[in-house]
Amino acid sequence: MDLRLLRYFVAVAEELHFGRAANRLHMSQPPLSRAIRQLEADLGTTLLHRSAAGVSLTPAGATLLTEARNLLEQSEQVRARVNAAASLTVGILADSTDPGIARLADSYRRLHPTVTITIRDADLTDPTCGLRAGLVDIAITRAPFDPTGLHLHELRADPLGAVLRTDDPLATRDRLTLADLADRAWFQFPPGTDALWQSFWNGGQSREGPVVRAVQECIQAVLWNGTIGLAPLGHHLSEELVVVPVTDLPPSPVVAAWPATDTNPLIPAFVQLAATAYRG
Amino acid sequence: MDLRLLRYFVAVAEELHFGRAANRLHMSQPPLSRAIRQLEADLGTTLLHRSAAGVSLTPAGATLLTEARNLLEQSEQVRARVNAAASLTVGILADSTDPGIARLADSYRRLHPTVTITIRDADLTDPTCGLRAGLVDIAITRAPFDPTGLHLHELRADPLGAVLRTDDPLATRDRLTLADLADRAWFQFPPGTDALWQSFWNGGQSREGPVVRAVQECIQAVLWNGTIGLAPLGHHLSEELVVVPVTDLPPSPVVAAWPATDTNPLIPAFVQLAATAYRG
């Protein structure tokens, strides 16, 4: 059985007219007639009643119409699924300053040269980097966020510090507590941001402060407006900023997250590679 | 996408060797290589890693392997379902003496000349005429029987009578009750026969008597052994038998039955035709 013939048959069965169907298929009528006869011979049944009055479906033809539509639909899905298995989009959040992700992508490309891997920088609105919206296949992000329907894999946990201007009175301290920062203005995330995540990144409390949508905006908020935020230690954000450890905050985990329903075989391989890359 | 190419791909993916796969497909290696390249070009992805060491699947290839197997399997099912929709096997029970079924088959053939309709006479063991075993698409039989998983359509209800030899003392009566027959030997159906059906055709009670497997055997049992049985009125069974109405039995319904899961479009058409044929 040939999918081409099924496509032809569906056209004829829908039009109930060889001429119109041929037109729709951008071909002439005689080869179409022949193709349908061929399909009938292949299946060993008559699919259409032909008469000068018109064309009508036999019971076998009616069955084939629905079955063929179904099969053609599924063949398209196969195409889509195979294409999905040939490319991987990874969303990253807040770690755009981290060179690790670039090295990770490179080593993945070396391992799977046939796979197109794309890194997408997400904005802070969505800690799952568009995972639920289907924009990315995997998110590399920082917990916490609502994990419903997601598989998670913790890659690393970073101690957190307060991001301060170098001329801040606290900037010379080698450690801080949340109490030291209680009177400062904190970031505000846009509405719709995961509540868990928002409260954590504000030091576990609801805070007042300017709205930020991207990492660059956070840095600017600290530099220009004297607000304060949290960041993993060891990242060099700017010449004019320091990150001072805050001792009474739990470390911030970096997690890989992907939809529990996603069967893309590239995902486990990527997560494993990410795990070794982040461990080192 | 061409199912032929998918078949080729499955062979190569299973053998992981172009030569062996070509052998399995009864073709030579070069056109097979070309076909796989074609499939890759069509899908826009590499499906196989080729090296002198051997062939291995890319992630997209692994996905396609399962998807292709699935699609090929389904294409075979389409073929089977279309063939099923082009032929109808009707099982009939106990009414082989009824000329109505022959007329019904003829008028169905006139209505659907492309459909092969086959009438199968069932034995008394199975009142559903092999419906559950898949031997027939529709059963025209007499209730009662276990209707689980079946759709039923009552075609007619016949008053019942006792089948007696013409020289039986009761043969001249114009009506009887079950009480009149209480001391007679009744039929016995083979083990496995539907219990509902068995008890009904024995006058609603468990009875002693010879085992019968076919209508002919029932007639012979009455003629030769003096046993007794029930039959719808108005059928001429034999010159030496009469059917005397039994007034305290409910009429016996003739029903069309077919599997609730069967989507064969021939079934509704046949049932409708049967309904009008039996009504007349």
Add this chain to the structure above:
DNA sequence: ATCGCCGATACCCGGTGGGTATCATCGCTG
């Protein structure tokens, strides 16, 4: 370094899928 295995390439041929021209049939209409 060389041999051997295996997939790729080059090239050829016949069948098939597409085309055009025309026929046959049937329903409609004047």
Add this chain to the structure above:
DNA sequence: CAGCGATGATACCCACCGGGTATCGGCGAT
């Protein structure tokens, strides 16, 4: 009732494609 128009079937042709054979190239093993 004859002629016309519409529609599917048939006849025939051509280009392309799916199959074949012969051979190359590259990598691994010895």
